[in-house]
Amino acid sequence: xxxxxxxxxxxxxxxxxxxxxxxxxxxxxxxxxxxxxxxxxxxxxxxxxxxxxxxxxxxxxxxxxxxxxxxxxxxxxxxxxxxxxxxxxxxxxxxxxxxxxxxxxxxxxxxxxxxxxxxxxxxxxxxxxxxxxxxxxxxxxxxxxxxxxxxxxxxxxxxxxxxxxxxxxxxxxxxxxxxxxxxxxxxxxxxxxxxxxxxxxxxxxxxxxxxxx
Amino acid sequence: xxxxxxxxxxxxxxxxxxxxxxxxxxxxxxxxxxxxxxxxxxxxxxxxxxxxxxxxxxxxxxxx
Numbered sequence: 001x002x003x004x005x006x007x008x009x010x011x012x013x014x015x016x017x018x019x020x021x022x023x024x025x026x027x028x029x030x031x032x033x034x035x036x037x038x039x040x041x042x043x044x045x046x047x048x049x050x051x052x053x054x055x056x057x058x059x060x061x062x063x064x065x066x067x068x069x070x071x072x073x074x075x076x077x078x079x080x081x082x083x084x085x086x087x088x089x090x091x092x093x094x095x096x097x098x099x100x101x102x103x104x105x106x107x108x109x110x111x112x113x114x115x116x117x118x119x120x121x122x123x124x125x126x127x128x129x130x131x132x133x134x135x136x137x138x139x140x141x142x143x144x145x146x147x148x149x150x151x152x153x154x155x156x157x158x159x160x161x162x163x164x165x166x167x168x169x170x171x172x173x174x175x176x177x178x179x180x181x182x183x184x185x186x187x188x189x190x191x192x193x194x195x196x197x198x199x200x201x202x203x204x205x206x207x208x209x210x211x212x213x
Numbered sequence: 214x215x216x217x218x219x220x221x222x223x224x225x226x227x228x229x230x231x232x233x234x235x236x237x238x239x240x241x242x243x244x245x246x247x248x249x250x251x252x253x254x255x256x257x258x259x260x261x262x263x264x265x266x267x268x269x270x271x272x273x274x275x276x277x
Contacts, residue, residue: 039277126277128242135244135271139251154276167269168249181276192277 007096014051022208023051029207030054030118034106034134036061036082038187039150040124041072042196043203048090050204054098055090056118057083060105070189106130111137115145120203123149124196128180139171148202152176153195155185162191164198164213172213174198216267225264229257233270244271 005013015023029052033040036059044055059082063073077085083101090097102114111134115121121138125131131151138147152175153162161176175195181187202213214221217232224232229245229252245252246269252260262268 035277037277124277126275128273128275131273131275131277132242132244135273136251136254139244139246140253143251149273150277151271151273152276154274167271168246168251171246171251173271175274177272178274179276180274182274187276 004095010094010096011051018051025207026051026204027053029120030056031203032056032058032115032118032121033124034058034115034122035124035126036086037067037124037126038070038189038192039196039199040122041082041086042193043122043124043200044086044090045072045093046197046200047203048094048097051094052097052207054100054118057086057099057101058104058106058114059083060103070187070192106134108133108137112141115142118145120146120148120206122199122203123147124199126181128182135171139168143170146170146172146206148172148174148199148206150174150195150199152179153192154179154181154183154187155191156188157191159191159194162194162198164202166213172202174202214264215262218269225262225266227262229260229262232262233257238270238272242273245269246271
C-alpha cells in the first residue's frame with residue numbers, strides 16, 4: 001500500500017489536471033453547502049475532488065438507513081451527524097481540504113450569520129418549503145453572494161431533462177423544476193447525482209469566473 | 214405588456230399579491246424575481262407590476 005501523499009504532491013496532481021491558474025482559484029475558494037443529503041453530500045465530494053480549498057458543511061440531521069440509496073455515507077456511519085460523517089469521508093478522499101461544519105438547522109434567523117463568510121452558497125435541502133425559505137432569505141439579505149439551488153430531480157424521468165438555468169445575476173437553478181418527491185415518485189441515486197453534478201459544476205464555473213450557463 | 218416566466222401577460226397595474234392570487238402558486242414554495250432582483254415576501258402587497266417588467270416566479274419542488 002502507498003502512504004498518503006503530501007499536501008504538495010496532491011496539489012501538483014490537481015495542477016496537472018486543471019492547470020496552475022485554475023487550480024489556484026479552486027484552492028482559494030470557499031463554498032457553503034446547506035443540507036447534506038443526496039444533493040449536498042454529492043456536491044461536497046465533487047468540489048473536494050476538484051480541489052476547492054474550503055468547504056462549509058451545514059446540516060442538523062443524522063445518517064439514516066433510508067439515506068444510503070443516494071447519499072455519500074457508509075452503512076457503518078448510520079446514526080452519526082451528517083456533518084461529522086461527511087467530514088470524515090471528505091478527509092479520506094482529500095486529507096488537506098479545510099472542512100468547517102455547523103450541526104444546526106438553518107432558519108430565517110441564522111442564515112445571514114451562518115453564510116456570510118463564503119462567496120458561493122449551495123442550497124441542497126430536501127423539502128420544497130425550506131428551499132424557498134433559504135433562497136428568499138439569501139437573495140434578500142446576502143445579495144452579493146452567488147446562490148446555486150436544486151429543484152426537481154425525483155423519479156425516473158430522463159437525466160437529460162435536468163438543466164442549469166441562470167434565473168438572475170447571482171441566482172442559478174439546477175433541476176427539471178417539476179419532478180416532485182411528494183408525488184410519490186421516489187429519489188434515485190443517479191438522477192440526484194446528475195442534479196448535484198449540475199450544481200457542483202456551476203459552482204466551479206463561478207469560481208473560474210465563467211458566469212454563463 | 215409584462216413578461217412572466219417568458220410569456221407575455223397583460224397584468225401591469227396589479228400588485229405581485231394580486232397576480233399570485235389569480236394563479237395556482239403556493240406562496241410557501243416560491244421566490245419571485247422582478248427585473249433580476251428578488252421581491253421580498255413582505256413587499257408582495259405593495260409592489261405594483263409595471264409595463265415592461267420581467268418577472269420570474271420560481272416554484273420549488275421537493276427532493277434532494
